[in-house]
Amino acid sequence: MAAPIVIVGAGQAAASFISRHVSLGSQQPLLLIGDEAHPPYQRPPLSKKYLLGELERERLFIRPLEWYADQAVELRFDTRVDSIDRELKKIITNHGETVEYDKLLLCTGASARSLPADIGGTLDRVFTLRSIADIDKMAPEFKADRKLLIVGGGYIGLEAAAASRQLGLEVTVLELADRILQRVAAAETSNYFRALHSGHGVDLRESVRMTRLLGEGGAVRGAELESGEIIDTDLVLIGIGSSPNTELAQAAGLDCDNGIRVNEICQTSDSSIYAAGDCSNFLRNGQQIRLESVQNAADQGDLVARVLAGEAVTYKALPWFWSDQYDCKLQIVGLNQGHNQTVVRPGANASSMSVWYYRDAELLAIDSMNEPKSYAFGRKIIEAGKHPTAAQVADPATDLKALAMS
């Protein structure tokens, strides 16, 4: 029998690859290897509904466990791939199993960054948020009136802040930069979320450097700031971004640079090995980028299945993202990197607005807060390669649908 396509990493990209492979009627056998105990699942609800206890675990699964058996996909969970023998086209697992592959798809994802042990990063009740296991550890501790300190004012930190306030915790967020979301959004978007969280009672502190976490009996009790101030806390969540899981690829000698380098068909520097999702680094509009998003993972996984089925396709999906915090639905389309101008489009009410990012006259991206029309029609506008003027989008009387269809 032919060697299987082996998929390393059981996340969104893997699920999407398998779904497309199956729907294209491809007969080549598949083996999925994941280092967690679960089939591929949705990560976005972890920091929201799953942390709130509103979603049972099975409902996170992208496909039910039985589905994989029905599609004759072989599964290995709780299994890590330790090495790749590219010459013999084999992988070796941490259980000592050797498996031959015809094609290899690396969907190894990314890992949440943590703090070093010497500044308290390994104390008890210091958490990171990336997996079901992370939430299952956190959730029993996240009880009303406990004090939670969140280090990092990015999307994960802010989503966790919102869920934790809803659970009745006292929440403080520390951000090193001069504003939350600085790395990913314009000041207007930061201002919106600062007001949203402050209004929900989050103590949000920007331009604050934390020097170390303080422990007592092995568990975290507080944090020391550069100013010398001590913040008491019962729990700490570290939300300072993540790093691509490239160790396996690097050890196998594949080109890596902030992710596993791939070409326009998600192929690595070894033509039998592909990479998709958070771990891949690809070329978009002349720039090497890496994206951590469901859209990118799903679309790249889908693309690899099409490529392996012989379709002549290349990756040019338009990025989109979302975040839910309290009653705010943030929807983002496009990538704002390289923008030199932002335009605010007022929304239908006080809690809605959108921020449009331009590089000169070129529309790059839109952040839409409780303003789904800006997202939906903005996406059509960007997809169609149209560039409405700043004056047009700033005017609430402008009909976005008409702009998108014109």
Place this chain on the structure above:
Amino acid sequence: MANITWIMEDGSEINAEVKDGLNLMEAATANNVPHIEGECGGCLSCATCHVFVDPEWFAKTGEIDDIEDTMLEMTDVEREDNSRLSCQIVASAALDGLILRVPEPE
């Protein structure tokens, strides 16, 4: 429980008993209904779970809120009067026998 039928453009059908409380995007992906992706997990950001509801059943599937109404503008196959995003339809006894048609993008 609700017995739900998805009908594809080629006339083939998929039928499943769906537990109360599950939405019909989840039910569709669990039952391998083609063209229903549900990338955003049902939070109204992707419009990849578009269905046409059998007209006799349409009113029983509930109200379309503003966000769904807007997101229906983004579907691959253009919306019609009986379009819904199936992540917003929740299974219950009232929907037992529901028939959905699945649009196929080009």
